[in-house]
Amino acid sequence: MTHSDPSxxxxxxxxxxxxxxxxxxxxxxxxRIMAALGNMIEMGRFHERPVGPHPQWSYQVAFTPDRLTxxxxxxxxxxxxxxxxxxxxxxxxxxxxxxxxxxxxxSYALNLGVFDR
Numbered sequence: 001m002t003h004s005d006p007s008x009x010x011x012x013x014x015x016x017x018x019x020x021x022x023x024x025x026x027x028x029x030x031x032r033i034m035a036a037l038g039n040m041i042e043m044g045r046f047h048e049r050p051v052g053p054h055p056q057w058s059y060q061v062a063f064t065p066d067r068l069t070x071x072x073x074x075x076x077x078x079x080x081x082x083x084x085x086x087x088x089x090x091x092x093x094x095x096x097x098x099x100x101x102x103x104x105x106x107s108y109a110l111n112l113g114v115f116d117r
Contacts, residue, residue, distance in 0.1 A: 009065050009088040014075060017056035017083040017108065023048065029080050030059060036074060040067045053097055053110040054085070076104050083108070 016033075018026035027046065034043055044060030051058065063071050065088075075084050083105035087096045094115040101107075 004090065006065075008090040010091070011089045012063050012065060012068055012071070013087055013089065014061040014063075014071060015054055015058045015085045016061065016075075016079070017054070017058050017085065019057055022082060023057070025080055026057075026059070026082055029078070029082060032078065033061060033074075036078075037061075037063075037067075037071060040070060050111070053112055053114050055108050055111060056083075058085075072102070072104075079104060081105070085110075 016026060016029065030043065030046065033041070040063055042062040044062065046059045047054075048057050050056060061071065061075075072086065075086075083103070085108070086102040086104070088100055090096055090100075094112060097110055097115070098112055
């Protein structure tokens, strides 16, 4: 097993998953995330379709490694039943999504074919 240096993590992404039935709640949570963490994060677009490896509708919350504890804790306590997929960014997207994932709530099978080289 190869261990990596934590300094290889340049940023983190959290993807909040939702669907047509949870869309309004996901949008409300997005507003709450911005109010609570807006100075710590960059908020991505609200995708009402699967994008990239994500099998659900989603939006991305991007942040630096030093904000991991704050963002992870807030999302864990305030996700309102929505599922959240988190991963580091090290430059190896396949491993970051497949082997280094953190799930809050239910996990999903990702479309890892988008990372075929």
